[in-house]
Amino acid sequence: MNKQTNLDKFKTTMSVYTNVLSDDLDEFLKNYSIGQLEQFSGISDGIENTNYFVTTSKGQYVLTLFEELSIEELPYFVELMAFLSEANIPTAHPVKDNEGNYLHVLNGKPAALVKRLNGVSIDTPNEKQCRAIGEHMACMHVASTSFKFERRASRGIDWQKRTVKKVIPKLNQEEYFLLRQELAYHDMNKLGSLPISVIHADLFRDNALFIGDELTGIIDFYYAYNGYSLYDLAVTINDWCMSGEVEQNEHNSAALLQAYQMVRPIEKNERDAWPVVLRAAALRFWLSRLKDKYFPRDGKMTHIKDPDVFKKIIEHRVNCPDELMKIF
16 A cells, blocks of 8 residues: 555656556566566656656666557567667667567557666757757668668658648638648649658657767657658757757757768758758648647646747748758
């Protein structure tokens, strides 16, 4: 009885869709050789999945319960994290159970344990941190060309069409015209053949961990797929290099892009496509945030990210299409 009380007190209000009690977790951990459960606590940053920090007598881990992905889809992601970790990319290596499997089921949901990485996410990055992200992203893109699994985007064109249809009745006039403008723009500016790798597709500041200026972890690969390397770069630039003062944003952009190109030089057709890809990346996250705002999922979600952040980024990219071209 005391054990139940002591463990449950570590739970906090969080983004939880599937609640886990200490007895559930105790039973789950019997499948692993990682010691006895000492404490666990919810991770408030989760949007798509349920996440807990788990501490046992042998170490610290992150437990993820997958709310939308099926167990048949998940090998791509856990194998990718293991592959990148073994290629010296700072990612969380999944933990195998006693039978050598990365995946299990907890409370009816697919679940995985990964080793918890040291470090914290940052709100306002500096040039050194942006340089580290650029370098490691390029290393990830180069290494992943030999990854044996393949996956298509879960939030590609079909998802975009469904989401537009769903959110458009909720928009005010200004948002409506901006969305229509962007859809028309991308219809007229189709991307051709660009270099492809495994891409993270969600490498925001809250998905990277640092100790000082040292990058110690890239986390949350559950949007990863085989896609345009340039798109991954655009997603990251739109978040990492649009969060501070104008001058700092410019320095961060230069640091990130130059570090990336030291490992994987950008090709001419990628440079030509860059303004289009920046706007496509911003549109994807504007749409997903609009969907979360107007159609929140059931669960104890502590925050819904502001769609206006990406609305403003789209407007900036429209008004300053050549802003980053001089860096290439």
